[in-house]
Amino acid sequence: ESGNSQARISGMLGDPADFSRLDLAVGLTTPDLLALLPISADGALPQLPVDASGRVAMVAGSINVRNIQGQLGGAQIFLEGLVDTVAPYDSSHFSMKAQGPDLGQTLGPWIEQRIAQVPFNVELHASFPVGGVQVGRLEGTVAGAHLSAEVNVDELRNPGVAHGNIQLVGSSSREVGEMVGLDVPLPDSEYSLSVGIEKSPDQLRLSPIALDWGASDYKGSVNIKPGEVPTIDVSVHSKFVSLPFLLPDMTELEALEAARPASHDTVNKAILKEELTTKELSVRVIPDVPLDFRWLENYRATVNYEVDELYMRDDAVSSVKIDISIADGQLSSKQLSWDGTLMAGDAQLSVRALEDTHEVDVYLNLERSPLLFFLGGEPVRKSDSFYRARIEAKGNSLRELAQTSNGALVFQGGGGTLDNIGVDLVLGDVLEEVFTRLNPFSETETHTRLVCHAGALTITDGKMAISPGLILRTDKVDVHSSGEIDLRREKLNLVFNTQSRKGIGISASKAVAPYFKLGGTLANPRLVLDVKGAAVSGGVAVATGGVSILAEGLWDRWVTTAKNPCKRLIAQVTKQDEKRFNSLLQVPESR
Secondary structure: OEOOEEEEEEEEOOOOOOOOOOEEEEEEEEOOHHHHOOOOOOOOOOOOOEEEEEEEEEEOOEEEEEEEEEEEOOEEEEEEEEEEOOOOOOOOEEEEEEEEOOHHHHHOOOOOOOOOOOOEEEEEEEEOHHHOEEEEEEEEEEOOEEEEEEEEEOOOOOOOOEEEEEEEEEOOHHHHHHHOOOOOOOOOOOEEEEEEEEEEOOEEEEEEEEEEEOOEEEEEEEEEEOOOOOEEEEEEEEEEEEOHHHOOOHHHHHHHHHHOOOOOOOOOHHHHOOOOOHHHHHOOOOOOOEOOOHHHHHOEEEEEEEEEEEEEEOOEEEEEEEEEEEEOOEEEEEEEEEEEOOOEEEEEEEEEEOOOOEEEEEEEEEEEOOHHHHHOOEEOOOOOOEEEEEEEEEEOEHHHHHHOOEEEEEEEEOOEEEEHHHHHHHHOHHHHHHHHHHOHHHHOOOEEEEEEEEEEEEEEOOEEEEEEEEEEEEOOEEEEEEEEEEOOOOEEEEEEEEEEOOOOOHHHHHHOOOEEEEEEEOOOEEEEEOOHHHHHOOHHHHHOOOOOOOOOOOHHHHHHOOOOHHHHHHHHHHHHOHHHHHHHHOOOOOO
16 A cells, blocks of 8 residues: 555466466556656646556466456556567557546546547557557547557567558547637538558558548548658649638628617717827737748648639539649749639749748739628629739748738729628628728618729838729729728728719718728727818828829729729729739739
C-alpha cells in the first residue's frame, strides 16, 4: 500500500534465474495512476483511477498475460497477450478491448487535445512477427463514427517499410468536429474516409485517399519524401462537390429578422454624427494577428486539385482547377481557375517569405461572378461583366499588409434582382441605413431591380482612392459614390449622390436623398446627412486624386444623360490612370 493505492501479488515466482514456472495473480487499485508513474504532472492533469486484476505466467519461455480486466479512467478494459522472450521473438501478440461513457476522461491524461464527453468502444489485436509489428485488427466506435485499420511495419527498430489501410465511417460529421473541439459552421452529413499507407525507406505514400462527405467526393494521394527540405506532393480530384451552404438561407434570415424587436426610430441618431471619441478612433477592425510564412522555407511542395462539378445551386455549377507550388520560400499558383454558367474566372497568388517581412501579390479576374447570390440576389443570366484586381503588399500581419498595399480594382457588372431583406440582414445596421437612403423604395418593395453597376479604385500605400468612383443604376434611381478609405487609420470618407430616374413620379423623386456621406472608421462608421456643399466643393476631389464626378460636375454627362453609365465610367478610367487600369481592362489571353 502507498497512500490510497494498493498493489496485490500472489502465487508462484518460480525459478529466480529464468522465471520458469512463474504464475502470479496481480491487481492494482489506485485513485490516480499518474501519481505512481515517473512523470511530472504538477496537478495539471486529471486523475486517472484504476482498479484492475489478472494473471501473469511464464509459458515455454514466453510471458503470458491473461484476463487482465477492470476499470481505467471510468472505462471497462480487457487485456491479454504473449511476450516472447526467446529469439526470434516472433510469437508476441496481444489483444485489448475498452469501452466507456467518456472518451475524454480516459484519454485526457495522455494527450493535449481536449476530447468531448462521448461514449466509445475499441478493440485492438496486434502481433510482432520477426521484429516488426502487425496491427491485424483495430475496430472502434466513437461518437457514432466507426474506425477500422490494418497496419504492418516490417521492422520496428527501423521502420523503413510499412503498409496498411485505415477506414472511418460515420453518420454525423458535426459530432466528430464537436468531439475534438472544432467549431466550424459546416452542414452535418454522413461521411466515409479510407486511406491506404505505403512506407518505403525513401518516402511515405498515402494512396488511395477517398473521402465521401454528403454528396461530395474527394479522391487522391499524398507523397512525402523526407530530407533536409522535405518534399510533399498532393493530388486530389473530385467529380462533385456540393457547397450550397455558402449562399445565404433567405428563409432563415427572414425568420431572424422577424424575431428582432421592432424599432420605432427610422434613423439611429448615433450614426448621424461624424465626430468620434478617442476610444472609438482607437478601435481597429483589421486584425494585427502575426503572419509567419517562414515555414515556406522548410518545404518543397505541389498541390493539385481538380473539381469536375462545383455545385452551389441548380443553375450555378462550375469546374475548378488549382495548381500551387512551394519552393525556395515562395508559394506560387501555377493555375487557379473556374468556369461555369454563372461563375468563371482565374487568379494568381504569390507569397514570398523574406528575412524580416513577407511579400504578397494577388491578381483576380472574375468574368462571371455570383456576388449577387451572397446578397440573396439573382443575376441576369447573360451579362457582359468583369471584376479584376491586382494588389501587392508587404508585412507580417493582416494590418501591415493592408497598410502597405498598392494596386487597383476595376469592375463592370450586369443587372439582376436584389432581395431587400437579404441585403439588410447581410450588410448590418449602418450599411442597411446607407442602402435604404440609396434606394428608399427598399422599405416598401421586396426586391430591387439592378440594371448595372461599375467602379474603379486605386490603392497607394494603404490609401484607397475610389475615383472616378462607383456607379449603380436600378430601374428607379442612379447612385454614384466617390471618396477615400484610409486603411492605415481605417477612416472612411465616402460621399454618395442619388438621383431618381425619369418616369417614376414626382413623389418618388422627392423621396430620394440627393447627398449624404459615410464617415467615421471601419469599426465605427458614421452617416452624415446634408453634405451637398462638401460633396461638390472640391474637397472630395482632392482626397481622391483630383478626379471626382461629384466635384467636377461630371454627374450629368456621365450618369443622367448616359444610356449605360456603367460602360461610360469604364471608358473613362484609363484617362485617369492608364498605367494601373489598362492591364486590368485588357482581356487575359488565357480566357
